[in-house]
Amino acid sequence: MMESMTFDHWLSLAMMTVFLVGYALIAFEHVLKVNKATIALLVGVICWCLQFFKDGASKMDLEHPFGDYLSHISQVVFFILGALTIVEIMNVHRAFDFLSNFFTVRSKKKFLWLISFITFFMSSVLDNLTTTIVMATLAGKFLEDEEDRWLVGGAVVIAANAGGAWTPIGDVTTTMLWIGGQLTSGMLMRDLFLPSLFCMLFAVGYISKKLQGNLTQESLLSSHVAPEPRSRLIFALGMGSLMFVPIFKTYTGLPPFMGVLLGLSVLWIVTDLIHSQDDRCHLRVPNSLSRIDHAATLFFLGILLAVASLDAAGILKNFAHSVSEYVPDERAIAVLIGFASAIVDNVPIVAASMGMYSMATYPPDSPFWDLVAFCAGTGGSILIIGSAAGVAYMSIERVSFMWYAKNIGLAATLGYFGGILVYLLQSQLL
Amino acid sequence: METLDIYSFVMIAIFVVGYIFITLEEWTKINKATVALMMAILCWVIQFIDPYWTPSNNMGSLGEHISSISQVIFFLLGALTVVEIINVHKGFQVISDAIQIKSKRKLLWVVATIAFFLSSILDNLTTTIVMITLIQRLINKGEDRLLIGSAVVIAANAGGAWTPIGDVTTTMLWIGERLTTINIVTSLFIPSVVCMVVALLFLSIPLKGDFNSSVIHLESTHAEPMGRFIFFLGVGLLIFVPVFKILTGLPPFMGMLFAMSLMWIVTDIVHSQYVDRDHLRVPYVLTKIDLSGTLFFLGILLCIDALDAAKILENLAGWLDANIGSVNIIATAIGIASAVVDNVPLVAATMGMYSLEQHPQDSQFWELIAYCAGTGGSMLIIGSAAGVVFMGLEKVNFFWYMKKVTLPAFFGYVAGIIVYLFANGTWGM
Numbered sequence: 001m002m003e004s005m006t007f008d009h010w011l012s013l014a015m016m017t018v019f020l021v022g023y024a025l026i027a028f029e030h031v032l033k034v035n036k037a038t039i040a041l042l043v044g045v046i047c048w049c050l051q052f053f054k055d056g057a058s059k060m061d062l063e064h065p066f067g068d069y070l071s072h073i074s075q076v077v078f079f080i081l082g083a084l085t086i087v088e089i090m091n092v093h094r095a096f097d098f099l100s101n102f103f104t105v106r107s108k109k110k111f112l113w114l115i116s117f118i119t120f121f122m123s124s125v126l127d128n129l130t131t132t133i134v135m136a137t138l139a140g141k142f143l144e145d146e147e148d149r150w151l152v153g154g155a156v157v158i159a160a161n162a163g164g165a166w167t168p169i170g171d172v173t174t175t176m177l178w179i180g181g182q183l184t185s186g187m188l189m190r191d192l193f194l195p196s197l198f199c200m201l202f203a204v205g206y207i208s209k210k211l212q213g214n215l216t217q218e219s220l221l222s223s224h225v226a227p228e229p230r231s232r233l234i235f236a237l238g239m240g241s242l243m244f245v246p247i248f249k250t251y252t253g254l255p256p257f258m259g260v261l262l263g264l265s266v267l268w269i270v271t272d273l274i275h276s277q278d279d280r281c282h283l284r285v286p287n288s289l290s291r292i293d294h295a296a297t298l299f300f301l302g303i304l305l306a307v308a309s310l311d312a313a314g315i316l317k318n319f320a321h322s323v324s325e326y327v328p329d330e331r332a333i334a335v336l337i338g339f340a341s342a343i344v345d346n347v348p349i350v351a352a353s354m355g356m357y358s359m360a361t362y363p364p365d366s367p368f369w370d371l372v373a374f375c376a377g378t379g380g381s382i383l384i385i386g387s388a389a390g391v392a393y394m395s396i397e398r399v400s401f402m403w404y405a406k407n408i409g410l411a412a413t414l415g416y417f418g419g420i421l422v423y424l425l426q427s428q429l430l
Numbered sequence: 431m432e433t434l435d436i437y438s439f440v441m442i443a444i445f446v447v448g449y450i451f452i453t454l455e456e457w458t459k460i461n462k463a464t465v466a467l468m469m470a471i472l473c474w475v476i477q478f479i480d481p482y483w484t485p486s487n488n489m490g491s492l493g494e495h496i497s498s499i500s501q502v503i504f505f506l507l508g509a510l511t512v513v514e515i516i517n518v519h520k521g522f523q524v525i526s527d528a529i530q531i532k533s534k535r536k537l538l539w540v541v542a543t544i545a546f547f548l549s550s551i552l553d554n555l556t557t558t559i560v561m562i563t564l565i566q567r568l569i570n571k572g573e574d575r576l577l578i579g580s581a582v583v584i585a586a587n588a589g590g591a592w593t594p595i596g597d598v599t600t601t602m603l604w605i606g607e608r609l610t611t612i613n614i615v616t617s618l619f620i621p622s623v624v625c626m627v628v629a630l631l632f633l634s635i636p637l638k639g640d641f642n643s644s645v646i647h648l649e650s651t652h653a654e655p656m657g658r659f660i661f662f663l664g665v666g667l668l669i670f671v672p673v674f675k676i677l678t679g680l681p682p683f684m685g686m687l688f689a690m691s692l693m694w695i696v697t698d699i700v701h702s703q704y705v706d707r708d709h710l711r712v713p714y715v716l717t718k719i720d721l722s723g724t725l726f727f728l729g730i731l732l733c734i735d736a737l738d739a740a741k742i743l744e745n746l747a748g749w750l751d752a753n754i755g756s757v758n759i760i761a762t763a764i765g766i767a768s769a770v771v772d773n774v775p776l777v778a779a780t781m782g783m784y785s786l787e788q789h790p791q792d793s794q795f796w797e798l799i800a801y802c803a804g805t806g807g808s809m810l811i812i813g814s815a816a817g818v819v820f821m822g823l824e825k826v827n828f829f830w831y832m833k834k835v836t837l838p839a840f841f842g843y844v845a846g847i848i849v850y851l852f853a854n855g856t857w858g859m
Contacts, residue, residue: 034699034702035694035698035712035713037694038690038691038698039691039695041688041690041694042688042691042692042695045680045687045688045691048678049684052678052679052680053678066681067494067497067498068493068497070497070500070501071493071496071497071500073500074496074497074499074500074503077500078728252475252479253478253489254474254478254492255489255492258471261467261470262467264464264467265465265467265468265471265729266468268461268463269460269464269465269468272459272460272464273459273460285461285722286461286721286722289721289722289725290717290721291717294713294716294717294719295712295713298716301687302687
């Protein structure tokens, strides 16, 4: 690469530099006091500017992939916007208070385990993002201490990512490998259930050491205040519409964000109808819309734009190529993919690895693809910005990047390697 | 039109019923944004289950439409945020200090003239957002404010029609080499001015006398720190958006996001020392943005695109062509149609239907299309992006607009066409 340093290469180098600098600024948000969403947006815009300045391709060649990326990115953004609003509608109706009847445990440790298990199984059906939004919001209602809330939230992120890895519909990257034919659903669930479960168990076991004592009486009481009218109906409708999303996708073939928008518009019509008579403005959707975290959505938009520009520049692919030159072992590559997915979005990484390694080299259901699915799914938990679930959690609880790295990162790494170990043991035995 | 199968029929029925629900929002009490979203999803479901279209075909067209829709949505979000940042800093006082007018009619003319020229550089959407927000700062809510807002919509649409960068449809015709820059400006400037002036003459009839001092806020209230600075930065960045597009080749929404993120960084830095300034920072500003208006936009655009993907719009244009011979009448009809549906797919369909062999570059047909599609949208509130934004920002009722504004807008529209035809010596063709 060095001997042919053209103008385009310099621009690619500049893009990487902008990305890394932006990344550092995001990591030190609490010191700089500049919002991470705006940095992410700026990085996205600048990287795409640099990409468009390249003279290697004509303008038409550039605009086409940009449209493709944008179409994909905006689907994710609209999905998040819709899901956040649905959860917020349920939240203003105090619909989750109804769930609190299930949490009769007193000890914080038991509470942590209960939440983690529910998250794990919920995320194997629902997507990680929705699961995290629902469960982190719910867990936050029971804990008064900020540190406790953050720890339980971290466990939710890890459990959601682990739970998504072992089913074809639970996680975007696993779904990609499933649709691409690299994995079949039966084999996938057989091979990855135990590793995913142990990944969660190791990590949550480590986190539970930091939690002590019982849930306070007040936090139990405050979660039992009088519910808003129709809260049960809204709860059923909200959960139902979220679970309907994959079904809607299967039956109509429309992308998932359309399913989420359908759920949102049903809830919106219902709330408009049942609250039309009284003075209940705070229960209607325009109020919920103003309460959702727009900065988080914009952060997402910025990050996705930035990563897409690196992908369009071929930087991700080049990186993967040079990795496979230095690391010949396939299992080590999969492990590295997991680590990489902690830093950048796992979707382009899995897409790149699907492009790089052909089905001829690794046939369907070969250990390599199993490991890629597991690692890309669970490796993202190591850093807070490594997974959609983490980013959502970051915005719900305003957790800083550094706090997560210090307190949850180690647990997630433990679970990550624990899961890989279980997978290797299991493949020896089976 | 012979290809109208059951799927197309159901889709049209959904559109019409949804449309009725939107216009009857007052009575049904169901938010129009959710009706628009529901319509869009149902139409796309129909499109996806219609066996005539293959799944890959459908995914392709949905993907392309999503990409262009999201550009509009992100653009709108960015523009709304920038304007709202200026607003919370009370930055618009710079303008309201400059406009010291108490007479209702004078204010209408001044605001509309500013909007006309602003929209020839900026797009109609930004112009409308800026000017509507401005009059919201100036005048208390009421009928008079809505009339002036309507004048802004008409002026923004008219002002966009005569420059290649002022309006999406004119830009489309310009990029598609149907029209050249000089030709657009020379042939359409006078008709656009006439269109606005005639419409405003009729619109200003009910406006009499001066505003009470209790209704209009001319005197400066206590200003927020950095208000002037934020105003000039924001306006400068908005004007920079088209420049950004020319320099980088990136679509305008990227320029808008750039503008927004710079504003965000600047406000974060200048207010970081003060604990009592959370109300001036962007996370708070974002909660004040009208997201239901944006979702309404998303729904309407998605829905029109479903009709487009099903080739219903194209069939309609074909039917028009077969049944109405005259070029001038077709162009006029397209303008009136653009009051009902979005003008972007309409112009796109027209460009697809009529080749450059039929109507060569800079021919009268394309000039008229540019004028009609640009200004015809003012006749109904949902006929143009500017109108839809006005509806979102001011909660204007569909019927109010129809009663008060449709006729003036129509007179302006027709007057512009007549002037154009006389100027070209082709009246009666």
